[in-house]
Amino acid sequence: MYKYIIRRLLVTIPVIIGVTIVISSIVYMAPGNPARIALGTNADAKAVSNLEQKMGLNEPPHIRYLDWMWGVVQGDLGESIRGGREVTDMISERIVPTLELALVAMVITFIIALPLGVISAVKQYSWADNLSMLFAIFWISMPSFWLGLLLILVFSVRLDLFPISGRTGAIFTLTWLSSLALPAIATGTRRAGLLTRMTRSSMLEVLNEDYIRTARGKGIGERSVIYTHAMKNAMIPIITLIGLQIPLIFSGTVIIETVFSWPGMGRLLVDAVLSRNYPVIQGTVLIYSIIVILSNLFVDITYSYFDPRITYD
Known part of the structure; x- marks a missing residue:
């Protein structure tokens, strides 16, 4: 029984990776600039550019995904674009x-x-x-x-x-x-x-x-x-x-x-x-x-x- 549970848990690792890759790809392809949405339509272009750099939006999608996964392995799901709160704290409340x-x-x-x-x-x-x-x-x-x-x-x-x-x-x-x-x-x-x-x-x-x-x-x-x-x-x-x-x-x-x-x-x-x-x-x-x-x-x-x-x- 315990060996079966361990095997199943190990199998879930590629499943979770696959799910996160699909979701991340869909999110990155979605129209709209998150930095612009977060700061508002009247925000200064320099402020938008700085937020994009902070969020890593200027990086290729696969680099952003790998950086995010490295944070997940360390127990860090990142920060929310709006408010800068830890995503882990937001999810724990919900x-x-x-x-x-x-x-x-x-x-x-x-x-x-x-x-x-x-x-x-x-x-x-x-x-x-x-x-x-x-x-x-x-x-x-x-x-x-x-x-x-x-x-x-x-x-x-x-x-x-x-x-x-x-x-x-x-x-x-x-x-x-x-x-x-x-x-x-x-x-x-x-x-x-x-x-x-x-x-x-x-x-x-x-x-x-x-x-x-x-x-x-x-x-x-x-x-x-x-x-x-x-x-x-x-x-x-x-x-x-x-x-x-x-x-x-x-x-x-x-x-x-x-x-x-x-x-x-x-x-x-x-x-x-x-x-x-x-x-x-x-x-x-x-x-x-x-x-x-x-x-x-x-x-x-x-x-x-x-x-x-x-x-x-």
């Missing part, structure tokens, strides 16, 4: 709200999708099955940003039950939960639609296996058959889908954080793109990449829990 939003959104996804998928499979072709599939198709088709705007209109503007935007209160308090509820629901429900369909499909395949019929023939209770025998064996494809959904959840938080003015990394990234703030863009994407890679590693490791035949020796 990473916790983003993780809060993503984790709660995933919990909402599981709470909705797993029970609906199991019920839909057990009650195949019933009204419960049809209703669950209608729910799944509806949420798959609903863009998260549009759902977020509808939630704000109904529950914040009309009913005044939740804050319109922002993050308030200490963590795990009712105030914090009320500010987190709408963005987490907007992020989690859309992912629940696809996971519901996958859970149903996987459960139907398992329920038709011989060992399930044998368990029922032995007189084992239906609840035990479903949740002890069938559910555990149906989790492998579900976990695979969860691993694929993790990057989508984090990418979805970029839009949702903007809609709800949530002070996370997604909003920081959007602001950095609009202002051509190269160091912040590169640093934020790097942290996103590391989070997604580690999350998928955790998902792969959980395979062995649900299926003991899977080993990593």
Whole structure:
């Protein structure tokens, strides 16, 4: 197991390098002069030239990238063009709200999708099955940003039950939960639609296996058959889908954080793109990449829990 984890971590190094090269190339090719944007359109040409030299914009793109990577190896993600703050400090302030939003959104996804998928499979072709599939198709088709705007209109503007935007209160308090509820629901429900369909499909395949019929023939209770025998064996494809959904959840938080003015990394990234703030863009994407890679590693490791035949020796 430990050797497998080490190998996977070593493999992530070229993946992260590849991601940062692609992002850096796109950023460098984007139109607009970051120095001019930072100083304003009326700035003196000499001041713009000095800032370009300080930022290294007069260097070739590959030299800028290598200088940035050397700083990353030393734990330095550079300084923001606007304000001159350390990118590491800016990200450290924003990473916790983003993780809060993503984790709660995933919990909402599981709470909705797993029970609906199991019920839909057990009650195949019933009204419960049809209703669950209608729910799944509806949420798959609903863009998260549009759902977020509808939630704000109904529950914040009309009913005044939740804050319109922002993050308030200490963590795990009712105030914090009320500010987190709408963005987490907007992020989690859309992912629940696809996971519901996958859970149903996987459960139907398992329920038709011989060992399930044998368990029922032995007189084992239906609840035990479903949740002890069938559910555990149906989790492998579900976990695979969860691993694929993790990057989508984090990418979805970029839009949702903007809609709800949530002070996370997604909003920081959007602001950095609009202002051509190269160091912040590169640093934020790097942290996103590391989070997604580690999350998928955790998902792969959980395979062995649900299926003991899977080993990593």
